[in-house]
Amino acid sequence: MKYVTLLKANIKSQKSSFIGILTLVFIITISMLAVISLWMNANAYENEQIDRLGYGDITYWISEIPDRDSLLTQIGNMEEVEKATAEDVLFFDEYHIYNSADAENKAHSGKDVLHMHVWTKESGYYIYHDNLTGINEDAEELADGEVYVSPAFASLYEAHIGDEVEVGIEEGKETFRYTIKGFYEDPVAGSALMGMKRVLLTENDIRRLEEMIHAAGENALAEVGSAIHLYKKTDSGVKLTDLQEALGKKTNLLQMSGFSYSKSTITGFMLILQNIFSGFLIVFVLVLMIVALLIVGHSISSSIEQDYVDMGILKALGYTRTDLRVVQSLQYLTAVLGGMLPGIPISAAVVKGIDKVTVTVVGILIPANLPVGASLLSLGIIIAVIMGFVFFKTAKIGRITPIRAIRGGAEDVYFKSRMTAQIHKTNLSFFLAYRQLVSGKKQYISACFVTALLVFFFSLTVRLDAWIGPDGKGLMDSFACARYDLGICYEEKDIRREVEALLEERGHITASYQYKLSRGFLNRKEYLMNVISAPEYYNILEGRTCIYENELVLTQLAADELGIGIGDDVKLGIGDKEKEFIISGIYQCTNDMGSNFGVTKEGYESFYDEEIDEFSYYMFYLLADPSGLDELKEALMDTYAEQLILDDSSWSGADAILTVISILMIFMFGIIVIFILVTVSLTGSKILYKEQHDLGIYKAIGFVSGKLRLAFALRFGMVSAAGSALGIVLSAYLTDPLANVILRVCGVSHFSSELSMFRMFMPAVVVTVLFLVFAYLAAGRVKKVEPGILIVE
């Protein structure tokens, strides 16, 4: 009972601190639980769904297997393999989506390959409700001519139910359109950030198309193939690279045309966005936690100063140091729990909201339920950290003695500061603000560090935004292995001559080179392979580009994966040949989440005895003036739609990631605003309380509230300007390495942001202005301070 009375009184008298800390913990709880849910649920759910759909440890997508059953038996008989299964797939290199709502019924071209699978209720694929809010347990059977697509079609091609997916079997022949009946959850390629897309059709439609593809023979634009799912033995400790090597030796699987993804690669692709999102949220939660501790520290110190006399009196009445510390601790614990408890259910709602917003990008609906164990553990850690800090900070209560308290308590005694500047008539408010600031520096330290951290964090998002670029160009450049503005795959020489003349006229070609995307094996592990005729355009990070035929460059991630580096030898396998290559450098290319390498055109062609068709390469162009690229592409498509394929270095996931980054930035900015508001109101209210005597004096000699409020706000402006400067320095040194860590999950091994002066200083200016404005508003209570405060009756 002795604690309850004091606790109630303390909460009542320090209502603003109580509410402020409660708010901070509320935000931290939501952010923390959201990141835990996103991270853990996304990983668990994605893996669960891949397993449920029967995807093995590695999946090979292969066309035209001569004898699939015997291949499966061969693989299944390997000692490292548990089992191998197969699924029918139709592969299309081209497809279009027709929007029924569009009056012109204009088509969106598919950005990569399209796989068609059979759907039955037993196939295990989940169908979403039409509004994408959850799984529709009673999904209707597909009729012939209907198709289920992943929600990524909505973000990539603005597809709606009722729109059509069109494929062709033979050039210039009849095309086939399938009406989108709904959206299904695709845990394999559902992410909008993945090029490959999969759709589900009826068995009848699949068989019909299969027959037509076979009938078209060599002229077919599509292929009939299989997805081979390979499961390694659960007790086998064999590595996937060793398993692949064994497959190469014991079967002819690797010689067949196709590509493969391990389960972890699929998961990695699918969860790129969640991982980036979670990474930023983790950093954000850490920043918020430090900010909260700074504010709690300031609040405790100020409370002790404010209640110094009361505490002395309580000690005189028999309360011990422990009693008073317990009361203080209980007070903060109440605020912490008060923020945490409502934060728990709200975090589930936030995750649900994030899910809803991002489902068309990430392709799966991540469960919004909180992982109980991890959530409790994280909340326990938050409580332990804050309460440990409170206990540490309240130690000074022990130094309060009744006699000292009664003799005047902890009244401020100001000492001259070396930083003191003379007060002048002009800009009096500024000079007074500066004096007040240097006289009570300690009070503003927390606000200064809070600013630094917030500016640092804000800069991190701004730098990320700058790196991505306004239209995602920066991001796309990092995905590309080499710089280019436009890539064109020609079908004949004359067309190339004509098109290049047009490019020269409209954009002026500054450079051009040949490019091909293929796959190869490095030390028997399959990787995506870039081939270019002008290796000087590779984005080299370390070492040098590959100049000679037997040299290659690879990403840092691939190098780490293989345990090799610059100067090392590596076995490069293409087709059925294998040669020794030397690693000449590390380059940046985020394709395949950074698992790729690059060679010279000569190096690549050395694997083939016959001459490679020149038109199997893309021509990549760099233009002096790429501003008219959109019109240029339109003109090319109008004239040469049938004779060339365009690649403008745009990336299917760019729009999606830009949307998510925008949401992320708005969210972060909102939280930053709330934190500044809480910091200012907490720090400001304590300072104003402490200074009300001086404020009374100022008013008595003729100062008006406006001038005093301005001086008060200027103090915070100065503190936040100093903090911002620190934040800018911190961000200059730490943001790139930190972003590197976060972005490594999507294959960016080298994040380097270049900021304009505006972008560099913008976070500092915004944060400083917010501090100023909030401080001015918080100082509104100056109006209530009357000179009468000085009256002693």
Add this chain to the structure above:
Amino acid sequence: MNRNKVIMKATGLCKSFANNGGQNHVLNMIDLEIYDGDFTVIMGSSGAGKSTLLYALSGMDKPTGGEVRYKDAVISSLKEKKMAPYRIREFGFVFQQAHLVSNLTLFENVAVTGYLDRQMREKEVRERAKMLLESMNVEDAADRLPSQVSGGEAQRAAIARAMMNTPGMIFADEPTGALNKKNTQEVLDILTRINENGQNILMVTHDIKAAIRATRLLYLEDGRVTGEMPMAPYRSEDAKSREKQVNAWLSSMEW
């Protein structure tokens, strides 16, 4: 008796405080005139409303009824912004505690009042602040903070501050209440001297040694002015006789 012109006038001045559901009338329909050149001292028993009257007259506190005119302008109903010029140029305050801004030096505490006055340039302000501190005999402590000087030095600096803008009236509320004997004497000498130089002073005190400095004494009881005694200008050699005179007057007021 010849009187100088009225510089301040209160009419029907009231101040009430809510008290346990009722009203406590601290000032009760006071009519009062303060004359130019006077050193007016308000005395009265504890709780009589002396300080309340002082602050109601100075505009530091709002009366609940009546009005206060200063140089013919009603000041009792002025809002903060309109009152500020009076506080800057017309009124100076000396409190029981020095009430100096804690993080400004004594010099700055004095000068900052001058900086508010648009009619003075910074150089003039600094020179006047220096001169005032010298005249108060605290020039050696000018660069010290209030926490680094004695109570007497702080109070003298407070008087210098009150005089900075050559105000029409200095309001002093028990200015020697927190001082020792020596400092009390020094502060009273200063107040007497500046009054001799023409400075109007309205002071509240319960100290007879302070009261004898007055040229006019007012007695306040139960929120009303119940007595008044004019006095000749103070001369130190008359101190004893003035003390007797004031004592006798106070006795007649049943003090």
